[in-house]
Amino acid sequence: MITLLGIYRPGRTPMHLAPAWFKMLLLVGMSIACLVISDPVTSVGITAACVLLLASTQPPLKATVKGMAVIVLIACLTTVFQLLRGDYVRALDLAGDLISIAALALAVSSSTSMSDMLELITTLARPLRWILPPETIGVMVSLTLRSIPEAARIITEARVAARARGLDRDMRAVLIPSASRTVGFALQLGQALHARGIAEHGRSKYQVPEPREQEEASAPLLAAPPVREVPSGETPTVTPAGTRRSRRERREQREREAQQAQEAPQPPLEDDPTA
């Protein structure tokens, strides 16, 4: 019933082999060029080039004709409008713009797979990674694609149920059940995600550390001999204090430690040969 394939067909034409960002850039550049250029001859030339490019990607015939027919119809209406005003240059320019951008966009769509385009969009959303980590975007996109047929199924079922009750004309009888069932579906999905720990990267970053520190503190106590406790207990107290002191104080402390080190190792050295 519902296809999410679009008009993309795999192939090996030059447009298929071009990278997605290049095709995007081409589309954006061409749109700006169409807006800026209002010379009818150039406009017709660009239109012809775009239509040829569309033909070169070998798109599926039926969907392409359907997509272009609407645009051509709109272009004809616009042309008639402008011709009635007697402005034939503007008529040609506007019609050319409409058709060329539509053809180029269809060419891009028919030669770029959805995963490539989504990858490009995720890359473009990189500056948002403080708000939305890329993994979350990936999860949301795949969940959206999955929930489109689900939502369509819910709407269809609500419509069938309303018709069975003889409430076919009542929009409320269709829309309220479908919307509330959609929310229920979303909440169940959220619980399922939460139970599996999916898409909770950000949350875990701020909540997990405390128990983990406790685990790390308790685990060495069980595993390692008590000798390890001494350095692990001392290091946190020493380092922050050392960084805060002035240079002179640190030098004094170093000298003091050096003196102690000179005095201290001697007894064990003397003891060792005797023992």
Place this chain on the structure above:
Amino acid sequence: MFQHRGFTAQSIALVAVFAGLIAASTLTPEITLAAGVPLSLQTFAVVVTALVLGPWRALAATALYIAVGLAGAPIFSNGVAGFAIFARPSWGYLLGMLVAAPVVGLIAQLLARRGSLTYVPLLGAGLVSIPIIYAFGVPVLASKLGLNVFTLPADCEGVGDFASGCVTGITVGTVPFLPGDLLKVFLAALVAAAIHRAYPGLLGAARRAASGSVHADEDAPEDEAARATA
């Protein structure tokens, strides 16, 4: 406020499913009016999303719908897919929806804070979306069709004189859609009020989750309780 630490699995599921709902609403039967702008349940779905989810999640859902559509899924109105939407005169309305969703959602969240999520206040919030959507849709439509937005050409006698080309962008872009859009917003407020009755705490839970970053310890059990009841 909306750090990603407040972005729970429940929010992710709601955002994704409502983006799917917006997409599915365009696949239902629809009518194409003059100038090729289709009338579908899309506006209804966007307004319901905003009224139910609040500002940030509604913005995310609408943006996600547009992103998936641009990536090549035929989920724009009339089954348009990918960047071909920018060739249609109606893409300005899509941009308007992206702007209107957070604004309407913000009003809905303020209503939730005051505890008045009933039909009439929600209707007021939803009606805000119409001028915003038209403010983006009409100029794009007018420029695509080569019309002036406000002013008529100098040699015109009356407004709406179609045959001599005397028609403004406002007339073409507003008048045919206004009755349908008003009807859709009325329905959306009705549906949103029903959803807030059925699932109380949808907007309140969002507020708790967002402020949970500040006092994580105090709100944590309450948050869990809200999730369990929801």
